[in-house]
Amino acid sequence: MSKLPEIIQNHEEGIRSEWLKAMSTTVRRSDLMTDSEIQSQTRELLAAIVAGVKSRDITDLDAQAWTQTREVLQSISASRARQGFTPSETTMFVLSLKQPLFTVIRKELSKTPDIVFDELWAATLLLDKLALLTTDAFLETREQIIFRQQQELMELSTPVVKLWEGILALPIIGTLDSARTQVVMESLLQAVVQSNSRIAIIDITGVPTVDTLVAQHLLKTITAARLMGAECIISGVRPQIAQTIVHLGIDLSGVITKARMADAFALALQRSGRAVVATQNGAGAKKQEAKKEE
């Protein structure tokens, strides 16, 4: 029967204070977390380990007795991933428990050197497994963060803006790969129905490259919008993009295109029978300013 559970339980506080000391020289990041936070994390984890080592097989982390430890470690490493710790810093949090634990084991079992090795080996296996668990949990959190950011980007970069009654604008930013195009097309068509718009301005100022695939996606979007009774205007065609489109041989003659969003908006207003005029107040203010300057 292993003496490890007993040893850890008897020296819990001693191990913890040594552990904190060891961490302060290796991976303590006072810029990322407070003292009280790390105090409570070490207390929580050590308590969970004590509960775990009481089980029969102390290195079988999948066992029921280790559930608490697994959960504590997963939440610790998840919070560290979000706080901006590196993977090795997070793993070192667990590994720096080795030295204090080994010291205690050696002291306790100094009279029976044969057992010392067995216990040390068991402790090493245990801590290594805990460290691996931490790394896995850390990476999982990172992946979740990356996935969430991708989703957010997808949403963020395709907003449909209502410019006026019946006029929508869709400023596209970034690469128009197929996944994005699907989102763009869906959100535009949805907005056309919801706002009962007749004109949609697709602004491609933020699209760095317009190649045949991008052009094809744009044309498909425009065709779909037309089927629903909305006319599309493409704005933000820069000189270099215009030249490239011509060389590529893409036929955009069936589409109204403008260099600037302002031009497209003016056209959209005109088509819907509206105009922008200066108000009396605005004109008056200008006259007054002119007078002052005189």
Add this chain to the structure above:
Amino acid sequence: MRSTKRETLPIATSADVVLARQKVRQWAIEMKFTLVDQTKLVTAASELARNALDHGKGGHMVVEAVENTARTGLKLTFEDRGPGITDIEAALRDGFTTGGGMGLGLGGSKRLVNDFHIESQPGKGTRITVVRWK
């Protein structure tokens, strides 16, 4: 034509096409190409990289800074190990497509660069080399 600097990029996923475009843009800016030339190079790279991915089942792109006695240029080589092109003349014709695209990629890229060279062996793969001179 002498090569002064070269770099190879894999083309295996659609994310690699984005990376290939960024790499070409970065090199074109470093070599002080004009904005129009940069855009032309990047667009040609985008077309050819996507061709290598969609039709050639992936391959790689080599970016090279080249120079001859008179001028400097950017050379791009796209190699894939796909089924190859049986009728190159037809493939270069505008509107010819086997994959549901617009059929302008190959012919369009040829018009975007100065030198365009295509080698293809059916069953073995395709190599396309383009150069844009400054």
